[in-house]
Amino acid sequence: MTKAVRYFSKSGNTKTIAEAIAEGAGVSAVSITEEPELKTYVDVLFLGGAPYANIMAPELKAYAEKLEASKVGKVILFTTSNWSRRTVKALKKTLTEKQIPVAEDYFYAHMLHVQGRTEAAREFGRKA
């Protein structure tokens, strides 16, 4: 099964979790600003970000809107917000509307407890 991890992170929290998930999955975590599109098909795409002032980053929204259903088997989401799960909900809606399957289960690490959640994130990436 092929896996990939893509994320958007302004201040590093999501990046930390992305890297832990990627370690578990045996791949590298890649920022969507470094690689704006998936180059090859993957069975599982872990996709993560966070809300800023109640909306997800426009960069992440654009990435989800551009993602082609033919490039991915399913998406598994992760987020590191303060309280809102808005990014997960919004991404799920965008992707589902494009007929891209999104796993019910997602990974959440509160922004203040990211370091304490890396082991769980690694396990999440390994199990999927």
Ligand SMILES: Cc1cc2nc3c(=O)[nH]c(=O)nc-3n(C[C@H](O)[C@H](O)[C@H](O)COP(=O)(O)O)c2cc1C
């Ligand atoms: C300007 C700003 C606005 C934010 N707005 C929200 C918000 O509306 N809801 C929320 O739950 N978290 C909010 N947060 C918290 C971020 O989602 C959280 O710090 C997240 O971990 C940032 O991810 P990053 O470090 O990967 O950029 C905000 C953070 C910043 C800096």
